[in-house]
Amino acid sequence: MTSPAVAAQSLTPAAIQAAYGLIQPHVHRTPLLTCKTLDTIASTPQSTEALVGTLFEGQTPARPQFRFFFKCENFQRIGAFKARGAFHALLRLLEERGEEVKRRGVITHSSGNHAQALALAASNLGIPAYIVMPRISTPSKISGTQSHGAEVIFSGSTSVERETVVAEMQAKTNAILVPPYDDFNIICGQGTTGLELEAQHAEQARSRPLDAVITPIGGGGLNSGVATWFSDKQTRVFGAEPSFEGADDCRRGLQAGKRVEAVGTLTIADGLRTPVGLLNWEIISNEKKVEGVFAVTEEQIKSAMRLVIERMKVVVEPSAVVGLAVCLFDENFRRRVEQEGGKDGWDVGVVFSGGNTTVEAIAKLFT
Amino acid sequence: MTSPAVAAQSLTPAAIQAAYGLIQPHVHRTPLLTCKTLDTIASTPQSTEALVGTLFEGQTPARPQFRFFFKCENFQRIGAFKARGAFHALLRLLEERGEEVKRRGVITHSSGNHAQALALAASNLGIPAYIVMPRISTPSKISGTQSHGAEVIFSGSTSVERETVVAEMQAKTNAILVPPYDDFNIICGQGTTGLELEAQHAEQARSRPLDAVITPIGGGGLNSGVATWFSDKQTRVFGAEPSFEGADDCRRGLQAGKRVEAVGTLTIADGLRTPVGLLNWEIISNEKKVEGVFAVTEEQIKSAMRLVIERMKVVVEPSAVVGLAVCLFDENFRRRVEQEGGKDGWDVGVVFSGGNTTVEAIAKLFT
Numbered sequence: 001m002t003s004p005a006v007a008a009q010s011l012t013p014a015a016i017q018a019a020y021g022l023i024q025p026h027v028h029r030t031p032l033l034t035c036k037t038l039d040t041i042a043s044t045p046q047s048t049e050a051l052v053g054t055l056f057e058g059q060t061p062a063r064p065q066f067r068f069f070f071k072c073e074n075f076q077r078i079g080a081f082k083a084r085g086a087f088h089a090l091l092r093l094l095e096e097r098g099e100e101v102k103r104r105g106v107i108t109h110s111s112g113n114h115a116q117a118l119a120l121a122a123s124n125l126g127i128p129a130y131i132v133m134p135r136i137s138t139p140s141k142i143s144g145t146q147s148h149g150a151e152v153i154f155s156g157s158t159s160v161e162r163e164t165v166v167a168e169m170q171a172k173t174n175a176i177l178v179p180p181y182d183d184f185n186i187i188c189g190q191g192t193t194g195l196e197l198e199a200q201h202a203e204q205a206r207s208r209p210l211d212a213v214i215t216p217i218g219g220g221g222l223n224s225g226v227a228t229w230f231s232d233k234q235t236r237v238f239g240a241e242p243s244f245e246g247a248d249d250c251r252r253g254l255q256a257g258k259r260v261e262a263v264g265t266l267t268i269a270d271g272l273r274t275p276v277g278l279l280n281w282e283i284i285s286n287e288k289k290v291e292g293v294f295a296v297t298e299e300q301i302k303s304a305m306r307l308v309i310e311r312m313k314v315v316v317e318p319s320a321v322v323g324l325a326v327c328l329f330d331e332n333f334r335r336r337v338e339q340e341g342g343k344d345g346w347d348v349g350v351v352f353s354g355g356n357t358t359v360e361a362i363a364k365l366f367t
Numbered sequence: 368m369t370s371p372a373v374a375a376q377s378l379t380p381a382a383i384q385a386a387y388g389l390i391q392p393h394v395h396r397t398p399l400l401t402c403k404t405l406d407t408i409a410s411t412p413q414s415t416e417a418l419v420g421t422l423f424e425g426q427t428p429a430r431p432q433f434r435f436f437f438k439c440e441n442f443q444r445i446g447a448f449k450a451r452g453a454f455h456a457l458l459r460l461l462e463e464r465g466e467e468v469k470r471r472g473v474i475t476h477s478s479g480n481h482a483q484a485l486a487l488a489a490s491n492l493g494i495p496a497y498i499v500m501p502r503i504s505t506p507s508k509i510s511g512t513q514s515h516g517a518e519v520i521f522s523g524s525t526s527v528e529r530e531t532v533v534a535e536m537q538a539k540t541n542a543i544l545v546p547p548y549d550d551f552n553i554i555c556g557q558g559t560t561g562l563e564l565e566a567q568h569a570e571q572a573r574s575r576p577l578d579a580v581i582t583p584i585g586g587g588g589l590n591s592g593v594a595t596w597f598s599d600k601q602t603r604v605f606g607a608e609p610s611f612e613g614a615d616d617c618r619r620g621l622q623a624g625k626r627v628e629a630v631g632t633l634t635i636a637d638g639l640r641t642p643v644g645l646l647n648w649e650i651i652s653n654e655k656k657v658e659g660v661f662a663v664t665e666e667q668i669k670s671a672m673r674l675v676i677e678r679m680k681v682v683v684e685p686s687a688v689v690g691l692a693v694c695l696f697d698e699n700f701r702r703r704v705e706q707e708g709g710k711d712g713w714d715v716g717v718v719f720s721g722g723n724t725t726v727e728a729i730a731k732l733f734t
Contacts, residue, residue, distance in 0.1 A: 031398075074680045309726055309729075310682075310724070310725055310726065313442055313681065313682040313683075313722035314681065314682065315676050315677075315680040315682055357677070358673075358677055359672075359677065359729055359732070360733055360734070362726055362733075363730035366726040366729075367730045
């Protein structure tokens with residue numbers, strides 16, 4: 001097997017472009033939205049009280065100027081960017097192994113958006129799909145996965161329990177494993193989000209390139225794909241994580257100079273509970289590709305989510321807004337935008353990664 | 368003063384077109400969205416259990432075919448179609464009376480979207496605005512109105528109490544009254560929603576005209592404006608109301624052959640608690656213009672709202688989805704679509720009138 005460091009060398013903008021050529025007929029070109037109200041709110045200095053207890057207590061709050069461009073992957077098929085990677089992985093498999101794939105089928109384990117994405121892509125491409133899901137998964141996610149015709153197999157919740165069931169099912173069916181994020185073809189698929197974001201920003205009559213793009217980091221497929229796309233361009237790429245119960249494994253890993261291998265967190269950003277993958281880490285820890293990773297609290301995630309729902313009228317899941325929360329609340333990041341952007345400010349692409357939530361889940365967060 | 372019947376004669380498609388010419392620089396051309404999932408759900412027959420206790424108990428549920436085109440006025444400025452009418456009314460006033468308007472200012476009473484719309488339009492056009500709001504209005508709506516620079520004056524909640532305060536303020540300021548719906552210029556402004564909806568449907572490569580358009584009816588400004596636009600076209604126009612505590616005043620009035628003058632309801636569709644206006648009634652009660660008005664229950668409104676939030680990832684207020692709820696749940700309406708649309712089905716324009724809600728309000732509805 002190719003080592004992550006070697007595989008990472010093949011993660012190039014050309015590989016993302018090639019992925020786009022393959023998946024374009026199968027995924028939505030999701031809208032790139034702007035919102036003057038959110039620009040204004042983010043471009044207003046934080047109150048001095050908001051900085052109490054932080055490193056910036058007593059200092060003058062930053063005055064960054066933001067112009068946001070929201071890439072709405074919450075409107076993507078199955079409600080999240082995961083459809084891009086899943087279609088790409090399966091289309092490549094079909095290209096490389098042909099009919100064998102339809103005979104053997106594909107398998108993955110996921111409690112969330114990757115499960116539904118793989119189920120959809122497999123069903124559209126005529127491939128049997130086996131999805132191992134923890135018994136405690138949200139019923140709507142289980143039925144969503146089943147509604148695309150996938151066979152759902154239940155397991156315990158820990159990684160070991162899930163992987164045991166995957167191994168059992170593979171032995172029985174000979175199905176091919178499609179990992180959720182730590183995979184070359186998955187990363188290339190997710191990276192097409194960056195390609196579209198850049199093109200749509202240019203179409204909106206912006207004569208300047210995007211100054212920065214920020215995406216959530218869970219396993220890191222989206223962030224490393226987007227960073228690959230922008231790796232030969234001026235646009236800076238940043239990552240965002242929840243800080244709750246150590247969910248900021250990538251940020252901590254960068255500080256320590258070593259990838260954090262395990263995380264146990266129940267952050268409300270449930271799509272971001274996993275540690276960053278090996279191949280993903282090769283990209284994200286390369287500071288020429290990703291310039292920084294920031295972490296936000298549960299309250300900051302909720303505040304950002306409220307603003308998007310109430311002001312933009314767009315439904316996002318908690319994981320989707322960690323990037324916006326960094327722009328709104330991380331004083332380090334805001335200082336950088338002020339210093340480097342000056343009076344002109346920055347055009348910032350913010351990826352809303354998904355919108356899979358329920359009215360009950362919203363109710364639970366805000367009561 | 369012109370009688371409603373006479374004024375109604377001037378409500379023509381040309382008047383809507385003229386209104387559009389005036390307001391276009393000031394309002395958003397909101398998107399027209401489609402959603403295959405909602406098409407599929409609405410095109411699936413209701414269960415026989417769902418018909419128990421209705422006139423259709425024991426009969427075969429209808430099999431209508433719907434293709435929806437959602438006109439998203441929840442993305443309009445101030446989050447509702449009301450911005451159209453408010454801008455139009457003020458631009459006409461400026462045209463007709465010039466600087467006098469800026470000296471005298473404008474006044475209205477509203478607890479909801481019309482208050483914010485008039486405040487925004489007045490502020491953009493340099494006109495002082497006085498808004499009489501019930502003391503018990505939602506704090507976010509009061510601060511929203513104030514944030515546009517309007518002077519908010521508090522009153523009691525009944526019509527009489529509100530109108531008394533309006534009269535007092537008019538005596539003091541000489542401000543010009545801009546009614547929320549029962550007004551020629553307001554109706555023409557709201558009617559531009561229909562004009563855009565038709566044009567955008569044609570742009571989406573549909574070679575056929577819209578078969579039908581359905582909008583909510585509160586005071587009736589939106590519905591009578593849209594019906595005016597389509598009055599010389601093939602497209603059928605329908606209205607939708609909540610049935611809770613008699614909020615379906617328009618439907619009941621049509622049955623009785625006489626407008627219902629007062630309504631006392633606390634339906635969750637809080638934008639639809641008012642009786643239909645006099646001029647609006649002239650249009651809506653003309654069956655050549657509006658072919659039918661249907662009513663839905665609170666539970667049906669909540670079901671439709673849940674579908675839009677969870678499946679379309681779009682935030683709507685309860686009032687916005689009564690039209691969709693009719694398509695999903697009114698067996699009379701569904702039979703008509705089956706009978707007249709046949710296998711081809713209907714292209715139905717559904718106006719989402721607004722999206723002004725909060726996460727707390729969503730929580731309250733769904734816990």
